Structure formats: structure tokens, C-alpha cells
Amino acid sequence: MSNAMTDAPLLTAETVTKFYGARIGCRDVGFELYPGEVLAVVGESGSGKSTLLKLLSGQLAPSDGRVLYRMRDGVTRDILTLSEAERRFLFRTDWGFVHQHAEQGLRMGVSAGANVGERLMAVGWRHYGKIRTEAETWLERVEIDAGRIDERPTAYSGGMRQRLQIARNLVTAPRLVFMDEPTGGLDVSVQARLLDLVRGLVADLGLAAIVVTHDLAVARLLSHRILVMKDGRAIETGLTDQVLDDPREPYTQLLVSSILQP
Amino acid sequence: MSALATSGTVAASGYNFAYLDEQTKRMIRRAILKAIAIPGYQVPFASREMPMPYGWGTGGVQVTAAILGASDRLKVIDQGADDTTNAVSIRKFFEKTSGVATTTHTAEATIIQTRHRIPEKNLTADQVLVYQVPIPEPLRFLEPRETETRVMHALEDYGLMHVKLYEDIATHGHIATTYAYPVKVEDRYVMDPSPTPKFDNPKMNDCAALQLFGAGREKRIYALPPHTKVVSLDFDDHPFEPTKFDHACALCGATHTYLDEVITDDAGGRMFVCSDTDHCEERRAEGHRGALLGEAPAAIAGAAE
Numbered sequence: 132m133s134n135a136m137t138d139a140p141l142l143t144a145e146t147v148t149k150f151y152g153a154r155i156g157c158r159d160v161g162f163e164l165y166p167g168e169v170l171a172v173v174g175e176s177g178s179g180k181s182t183l184l185k186l187l188s189g190q191l192a193p194s195d196g197r198v199l200y201r202m203r204d205g206v207t208r209d210i211l212t213l214s215e216a217e218r219r220f221l222f223r224t225d226w227g228f229v230h231q232h233a234e235q236g237l238r239m240g241v242s243a244g245a246n247v248g249e250r251l252m253a254v255g256w257r258h259y260g261k262i263r264t265e266a267e268t269w270l271e272r273v274e275i276d277a278g279r280i281d282e283r284p285t286a287y288s289g290g291m292r293q294r295l296q297i298a299r300n301l302v303t304a305p306r307l308v309f310m311d312e313p314t315g316g317l318d319v320s321v322q323a324r325l326l327d328l329v330r331g332l333v334a335d336l337g338l339a340a341i342v343v344t345h346d347l348a349v350a351r352l353l354s355h356r357i358l359v360m361k362d363g364r365a366i367e368t369g370l371t372d373q374v375l376d377d378p379r380e381p382y383t384q385l386l387v388s389s390i391l392q393p
Numbered sequence: 394m395s396a397l398a399t400s401g402t403v404a405a406s407g408y409n410f411a412y413l414d415e416q417t418k419r420m421i422r423r424a425i426l427k428a429i430a431i432p433g434y435q436v437p438f439a440s441r442e443m444p445m446p447y448g449w450g451t452g453g454v455q456v457t458a459a460i461l462g463a464s465d466r467l468k469v470i471d472q473g474a475d476d477t478t479n480a481v482s483i484r485k486f487f488e489k490t491s492g493v494a495t496t497t498h499t500a501e502a503t504i505i506q507t508r509h510r511i512p513e514k515n516l517t518a519d520q521v522l523v524y525q526v527p528i529p530e531p532l533r534f535l536e537p538r539e540t541e542t543r544v545m546h547a548l549e550d551y552g553l554m555h556v557k558l559y560e561d562i563a564t565h566g567h568i569a570t571t572y573a574y575p576v577k578v579e580d581r582y583v584m585d586p587s588p589t590p591k592f593d594n595p596k597m598n599d600c601a602a603l604q605l606f607g608a609g610r611e612k613r614i615y616a617l618p619p620h621t622k623v624v625s626l627d628f629d630d631h632p633f634e635p636t637k638f639d640h641a642c643a644l645c646g647a648t649h650t651y652l653d654e655v656i657t658d659d660a661g662g663r664m665f666v667c668s669d670t671d672h673c674e675e676r677r678a679e680g681h682r683g684a685l686l687g688e689a690p691a692a693i694a695g696a697a698e
Contacts, residue, residue, distance in 0.1 A: 215544070215548060216548045219548060219550060223552070238556070241556055241557075241559075241560050242560060242563050242564075244559070244563055245556045245559045245560050245563065248556070248559055249552055249553065249556050250552070252552040252553075252555040252556060252559065253550065253551075253552025253553075254552070257555070257628055257629050258628060258629040258630050259559065259562050259628040259629075259630050259631050260630050262559065263563075280563075281563050281564070
């Protein structure tokens with residue numbers, strides 16, 4: 132556990148439930164996330180991981196329950212009651228969202244520098260030189276050669292795109308980052324490098340993160356705590372090492388034993 | 394714009410005054426009033442089929458038809474000129490369907506319909522400038538979803554507009570957008586000034602005349618009431634600069650006007666002339682003479698002969 136935590140939770144989920152008609156998206160999920168803490172949500176496809184992430188980030192309205200977020204001014208608010216303008220403002224300042232497919236999180240038609248600078252310009256930066264310097268700094272931080280700042284993401288490899296997406300999200304120093312399968316579709320060596328990078332950034336910046344993944348290795352490397360989902364319910368939660376080394380639920384035991392041992 | 398409601402006379406038989414029926418004009422006027430009330434906001438309207446193709450000014454024509462009164466004097470320009478195809482055909486259209494007087498002199502006109510230019514002469518409080526607009530949405534090429542651009546306007550979420558300018562500087566070293574240069578109206582709405590050259594952007598600010606914008610295909614009307622604050626977007630370290638020309642007009646010698654480049658032979662010969670033909674003719678009538686005026690055929694030299 133990180134020592135950057137303070138006493139009040141950053142994000143609180145209370146009996147968050149979502150029905151798609153008669154089917155269950157997720158049911159009665161509740162947890163507290165503290166500043167600087169990384170929570171992994173694991174489970175197989177269709178277990179409600181992505182639904183949960185959308186509910187937590189306010190992109191989907193829950194059928195029941197609520198999600199509370201402590202804003203920068205210290206006031207805790209129900210994210211459903213935020214106006215569209217406030218929610219968007221959160222999304223370009225205090226929150227980040229890293230998509231599995233970098234194409235969804237990037238503007239593929241504009242240069243890498245503009246991708247990183249977009250959030251800065253959205254919050255009122257109007258000095259080209261400063262925006263560019265900041266973009267260069269961030270490209271270097273995510274190990275992209277600053278000389279490629281004027282290239283479009285289409286010219287980037289998959290791993291670079293994912294790193295660019297991370298830089299674009301972190302440039303406004305968010306406090307909470309949502310990640311949806313951040314390493315999906317990358318080969319293992321690129322995955323390892325990306326995980327290393329994310330782990331370093333999370334520790335340096337004191338970020339809180341909610342990482343959805345079906346890859347237990349990702350959960351083990353990145354997260355402090357883990358939430359195991361099955362059929363829309365959170366069946367087991369606890370410290371990552373504890374849950375992965377000594378799983379209590381039969382399903383979690385199955386998940387852990389399904390990992391190939393090289 | 395004299396007497397909105399006095400559109401009683403009928404010019405060519407079989408047509409209502411100024412082509413459109415009165416109910417349509419009423420609908421368009423309501424859109425115009427709303428547009429004036431919210432400067433820079435794009436008001437949807439039920440654009441009609443006009444007897445000309447989209448892209449030929451169907452939006453501007455509908456706006457003009459809706460505000461035209463029997464005592465108005467109409468001027469139509471296309472790229473600043475009164476004698477190009479688009480200008481001539483629209484002028485003839487209104488001569489035929491409304492019988493109103495037309496003019497090529499900016500100062501005499503009460504309504505000026507324009508494609509891509511603002512006249513060089515300062516407009517006055519009793520004039521209306523009607524723009525023909527092809528694409529009213531300034532965010533269109535950055536965000537293709539109409540639903541999303543509407544929300545962005547509603548929430549003043551305009552960071553994306555600067556992304557475009559950033560790209561310009563990153564690619565060209567300066568803001569290379571030379572026409573349809575985005576502006577912010579009264580510190581609120583970002584507006585596409587239609588494809589006018591950015592040379593004309595400063596004229597939109599604090600203009601004494603009412604400015605109306607009609608987009609027929611896209612079914613939008615927007616407006617700048619007189620003396621509205623219009624600011625071209627820029628960066629602190631890359632401020633907005635209107636286009637400057639290294640040449641003087643070859644016919645009237647003007648150094649402060651927007652110039653067209655005219656190729657005169659196939660050996661690299663060229664001349665620069667005012668794109669505002671009326672302004673150029675007036676200057677020549679006043680005795681200003683450009684470098685090439687002596688050699689120009691009588692037809693071009695025009696009023697100065």
C-alpha cells in the first residue's frame with residue numbers, strides 16, 4: 132500500500148448496480164479508493180468489468196447505487212448529479228481515461244504534440260511555446276523521442292500509441308486515472324515496458340488508478356488492491372498479493388490456477 | 394433593410410415578391426431574429442430548395458429574400474467583384490423576382506449579398522451584409538459528429554479549435570489558415586466567418602452594419618448584430634495577423650486592399666488587382682493610377698478612361 136494515502140477516500144462506490152433490461156451488467160459493487168491507491172478489477176469477459184468502469188467514470192448511469200468523488204476543493208459529490216459541463220471538466224483535468232485501443236483515446240488526425248497539448252488548450256493555455264515544451268517533456272517521460280512530436284499517431288507503433296495516450300491523459304496532473312485493459316493487444320516485451328512505465332508514473336505522481344484487466348500479471352504488477360468480478364458481482368476483494376497467493380473463492384482459485392507457468 | 398413587411402409588389406408574373414412565399418420568409422425572419430439575439434449561435438431553419446445548386450449561395454439568397462423590401466437597393470458580390478458569374482446570376486435573380494433596384498456601388502446599397510469578401514469601404518448602420526456560407530460549423534473538420542459539436546458549443550468546450558491552430562504552427566511555423574479563420578463572438582461562441590480571407594476578419598469586429606450568415610445546404614443562419622465584438626483566435630506568442638501584400642493594386646495603386654493575382658500570359662506575367670471591383674473603380678475615378686493602368690485595355694481601365 133502506498134503511503135501517499137490520506138484519510139478520506141477519493142472515490143466511493145456504493146451498491147453500484149446496472150441492469151441491461153433483464154440482464155445484469157453489474158450488481159451491488161461497493162468499494163473505497165484512496166488517493167494514490169491502485170485498484171485492479173479482474174474477471175473474465177462478460178463479468179461486468181467494463182460496465183463497472185463506465186459507471187464509475189460517469190459515462191453510464193447506474194440502475195441503483197451511487198458513485199461519490201472527492202473533488203479538488205475537498206467537497207465529495209455524487210458524480211451522477213454533476214452537470215455535463217462539470218463532468219467534462221473533470222474528464223479533462225482531474226481524471227484520465229486510458230482506452231484499450233489507443234485509437235479511441237487519441238486524435239489520429241493531428242500530431243502527437245497536439246494530442247498531448249489538447250487538454251492544456253482546453254483548460255486555457257494560450258502560449259504555443261509553453262504548450263510545446265510541456266508536450267515535449269511528457270513525450271520524454273513516456274519514452275517517446277521528442278523529435279517525433281510532429282508526427283501523427285498513425286505513424287506510431289502500438290506500444291508508442293499507448294504511451295502517447297498515457298501522456299495525453301497525465302499532462303493536466305489528474306488525481307484519478309481509469310484504465311481499460313491498458314496492455315491489451317500488445318506483445319509481451321512491449322507490455323512489460325509499458326507496465327514498468329505506468330508503475331513508475333503512478334508512484335511518482337501519487338496517482339490513484341482503477342485498472343480493468345483480465346491479465347492477473349498486470350494486476351499483480353500495478354495494483355495494491357484487487358477486486359475479482361464474476362457474473363456482475365464482486366466476489367472477492369483484498370490486497371493483491373493476498374488474493375493472488377491465497378485465493379479464497381473457488382472462482383478466484385480457478386483464475387489463479389489458469390495462469391500458464393513458463 | 395427597409396420595411397420588412399412591405400413586400401407587396403410583384404415583378405415577374407407568377408412569383409411572389411423576392412421568390413419565396415410569405416410564410417417561408419416569416420420562418421426565415423424568425424430564425425434571423427433569434428440569430429441576432431444570440432450573436433454567433435447557429436440557428437437551424439427549414440432551408441428551401443432554391444432555383445440554383447447548393448454551393449451557389451442558396452443560404453444567402455434565402456436570407457436576402459426574407460429581408461428584402463421594395464425600396465431596398467441590392468448589391469451582390471462574388472470574391473469582391475460585381476461582374477463574376479455568381480454575383481451576376483443572383484443580382485439578375487432578384488431583379489427578375491422582386492424588381493428592386495440594384496447597384497454596384499457599395500455606398501448606395503442597403504443590402505449587400507457577398508460570397509467570400511467584405512467590401513473595402515466601411516459599412517454603415519443602414520446597411521446589411523448577407524454572407525453565403527458553405528459550412529457554418531467551425532468545428533466540423535475536427536469533430537465530425539454534429540451531436541458532439543452542438544454540445545461543445547453549448548458548454549464552450551473550445552480547446553479543440555486551438556488544436557487546429559497548434560497543428561498549423563507545428564506544420565508551417567505560423568498559423569497558416571488564411572480563410573475561414575475562426576473567431577470568437579462576444580467572448581462566447583466560436584464562429585466560422587464563412588470562407589472570407591482572414592484579411593477581412595478585423596472588419597467584422599465592431600462593424601456598424603448588421604451581418605447575417607446563411608447556409609442553405611446545412612440549414613443554418615447566424616448573425617453579428619452591429620458593433621459586436623469579434624476576436625480572431627490565436628496564441629499569445631503567435632498573434633493573429635491579417636494578410637499583408639507586397640504589391641500595390643496594378644490598376645488603382647491601392648496598398649491597403651485585398652488583392653487578386655491575375656495571370657496575364659503564359660510566360661510568368663502576372664498582375665495584382667483589388668478584388669473589390671467597386672472600390673478599385675472609385676479610386677480610379679478619383680484619379681489614382683496603378684502601375685499597369687496605362688497598358689490595360691480600356692475595358693479593364695474602366696472608369697478612369
